[in-house]
Amino acid sequence: MARRTTDKRTAMLEGALVILARDGYTRASIDAIAAEADVSTRTIYNHFGDKAGLFEAVIEHSADRVAEAQLAVIDRHLWKVTDIETDLRDFGRAWATAIPEYADHFALVRQINAERGHIPDAAIERWQQTGPRRVRSALAARMKELSDRGLLKIDDPDLAALHFALLVSANDPSQPGVALADHDLDTMVDAGVHAFLHGYGG
Numbered sequence: 653m654a655r656r657t658t659d660k661r662t663a664m665l666e667g668a669l670v671i672l673a674r675d676g677y678t679r680a681s682i683d684a685i686a687a688e689a690d691v692s693t694r695t696i697y698n699h700f701g702d703k704a705g706l707f708e709a710v711i712e713h714s715a716d717r718v719a720e721a722q723l724a725v726i727d728r729h730l731w732k733v734t735d736i737e738t739d740l741r742d743f744g745r746a747w748a749t750a751i752p753e754y755a756d757h758f759a760l761v762r763q764i765n766a767e768r769g770h771i772p773d774a775a776i777e778r779w780q781q782t783g784p785r786r787v788r789s790a791l792a793a794r795m796k797e798l799s800d801r802g803l804l805k806i807d808d809p810d811l812a813a814l815h816f817a818l819l820v821s822a823n824d825p826s827q828p829g830v831a832l833a834d835h836d837l838d839t840m841v842d843a844g845v846h847a848f849l850h851g852y853g854g
Contacts, residue, residue, distance in 0.1 A: 677771050
């Protein structure tokens with residue numbers, strides 16, 4: 653019975669993610685989420701209480717999965733840096749490359765940014781704590797290690813981690829939601845790493 657309950661909860665979280673990523677918090681309906689998850693609306697209310705409770709659970713569940721994937725990228729590329737520029741470029745490309753299976757999560761993040769004033773503060777805090785802050789903390793720890801080795805010159809590892817992530821970001825504000833071509837991505841990451849090293853090079 654516990655396994656069936658877990659499966660049903662996962663189905664509701666994943667169904668809600670699809671609808672919330674598409675419609676946003678304000679417009680998404682419990683009826684649409686129930687239909688996507690193939691459960692009754694009563695089942696959703698029994699598990700999550702209300703729409704706000706469901707949203708908080710969805711963003712935590714989704715942010716945790718994405719954070720695990722991003723932490724794996726950090727570990728894979730920064731565990732043993734030998735050539736700081738080359739290794740940061742390789743890491744930057746992996747960091748900026750979209751992961752198709754998490755497209756709904758990042759669509760939801762765009763919805764959150766657009767509707768921030770209408771979303772419960774508790775949900776925003778849970779998302780930040782579970783995902784972005786956790787990942788930035790791990791990246792900051794790696795930046796500190798590189799600084800301790802003399803490969804970078806960093807006074808504030810957390811700020812350096814934020815600067816790196818922004819400099820290699822694949823988001824073009826003029827074309828939201830439009831993926832960059834591989835050539836454009838490489839050019840953007842190379843320029844971002846160059847700028848980062850200009851400010852933080854050892």
